[in-house]
Amino acid sequence: MELRFTEEERAFRQEVREWIDANLPAETRERMASGRTPTKAMQVDWQKRLYAKGWAVPHWPVEWGGQPWSAIKRFILSEEIQSTPAPSPLGFNCNMLGPVLIAFGTEEQKKFFLPKLASLDLWFCQGFSEPGAGSDLASLKTRAVREGDHYIVNGQKTWTTLAQHADWIFLLVRTDPNAAKQQEGISFLVVDMKTPGITVRPIITIDGAHEVNEVFFDDVKVPVANLVGTENRGWDCAKFLLSNERTGQARVGASKERIRRLKLIAKEAPGGGRPIIEDPRFRSRLTDVEVQLKALEMTTLRVLADENRQLSQRKPNPASSVLKIRGTELQQAISELYVMAAGPYGLVAPHDPEADGRNEPDVAEDWQTLAQATYFNWRKQSIYGGSTEIQKNIMAKAFLGL
């Protein structure tokens, strides 16, 4: 066991930091530092730069654009990206579909898709959830019926994040409604969003944002070549993907960035005749979150160190639930600290002429108006990617034998 970063790792961190500083467009950095998500153009532009540098998908096998790095080195890169802050490589492409194709895809699928996933030439979205199939994903109803060289897909997906930006979607569909177990009749498809019969409808979340959608499939023709893995064995892909999704959700680097930024903000923000950072209650709440985040950082490193093995064994890692539970709780806790720091000015909604139908003045600072919006939006963290309750069920079963 060696619990300190080596000289080489520290040098690598420095190299990454300098490269990001030299390559990240100022507007992207500013937008993200303010607490907003990057625009599509910013995401694409930045990921292309990472790709050109060979840093978009370091966790993939070298032959598909990965790096022969230790887990620690990969952690350092992703942490630096998050804590700059810069956009992380698109999770749907790099952490979800990519690893599934590497583990389950055909040679042709790998050749065609993997480079485009890494470079973000194609933007993928995730079509798993349905109105009736959330936590109980295996009960999904979207139907795919084979007709010659095609599947005909009918049904509805929902909560599809950023489908409005997506070129393609990866889907779980039911191919055998008569299978003995629900899980055994599911297949995993990749589908071009331009295929006739696909309709995307926005869902506006409580913070006023448009990031999720409903996606409808009406006799959509999908080539059989777009099946990933074996027909009716899509659940294996799904389980593998979900456990990778969870590891990514700890986002320790991003949380550290939010805390550092909050400390800067709190030096100026009014806290009753003094900056709020000088309020002992606020400070101890903040510090308490930092302590928990430090523990999560160590846990993340431990899980990551195990990841290479997991990838080669195609097995989900149950420890990822720990990261998902605590990581999302801490992100939510940090968002509550921002609300606290904003105080009465946190009541000012973010300026949004489109939603309001009128042009409102800016009467508060950006971070103040975003504090409550982010707090509301981040309630999603403990719901998606397997809710906290579901993670605990998994742990009780897989770890504790209950």
Next chain:
Amino acid sequence: MDFDLSEDQRLLQDSLQKLLKDKYGFEQRKGYMKSETGWSRDLWAAYAELGLLGMPFAEADGGLGYGAVETMIVMEQFGRALALEPFVSTVVMGGGFLRHGASAEQRAAMVPEIAAGKRLLAFAHTEPQSRFDLHDVATTAKKDGAGWILDGRKGVVLHGDTADDLVVTARISGQRRDREGIGVFLVPATAQGVSRRGFRTSDGQRAADITFDNVKVGPEAELKGGLALAERVVDETIAALAAEAVGCMEAAKDLTVDYLKTRKQFGRPIGSFQALQHRAAEMMVCLEQARSMAMLAAMMASEPDAAERRRQMRAVKIEVGRNARFVGQQTIQMHGGIAMTMEYAGGHYLKRLTVIENMFGDMDHHLAALSEEGGVFLAA
């Protein structure tokens, strides 16, 4: 002690409940929110008809002479409906200032109009630097002959965009954070030098950022009582907001429990999972604790010992805030994705409860002050 409502109080509750049931469906509410004012003029007129807008004023002034319990009853219903109208601003806050600080002539001029739904008030106190401290006042009031000249900026004035008159705290003398030297002024919103910029609040209500630039008012504009008056009215407002929070929490709990019974996953209602059952039970614990505090607040609203009243109201604000946060968050969590959407009521309860939590001091603000003041149960 008697926790039961009287016949008249029950009648008040029933009639308002019925009105809101008819007129405040979630879809109807969306329409009100999108309107020019951001709330419903028609409902405001209906509230006037029910007598709600004149409720707390003395009968001699043209009101009904009701007390804090009636306000609690009404606010609870408004909370359930997520009502958008400026009742707190006009009747609870504006009304409080008129009742405790205005002259008989001012009351005679304003109360009948307020009761009739023809006059709206708002309380302008928060400043960019003040956070939750009512005594942190940079806005100035300078003597101008017999009258006054006001200068300064007030932010987050709830319903300040539609108000006819503004109640404004301003510094007559002393330093920015002195407790002495603060005056409370009643200023027509259309007075020369008042400029208002309206905006939406995070829970979908309306507020304004208001600048006072060389605003001249007469000697009668100054209400009697200064900071103590403002604190008294704020305490009454905390009581009203506590009841509103209880209404929100109760509606959120009901909605959630209904959903737990109907939403099926894994072939059975999600309410059959014990993890969720316990959480729903905890919601009920929270609701009852908050309800008790709302009652304490109604009881203490008329407490003559200002220090005692203050400490109890702090306790109310702390405990309601804590429980409201849990209920609001769990309403979303136990629903799953559906409550993350604008189109569903669930998430809107969290939004309103969050705003209430951050009005007139959050939990930490009152914890700090209350512990300084010796806590709830003073050592003998």
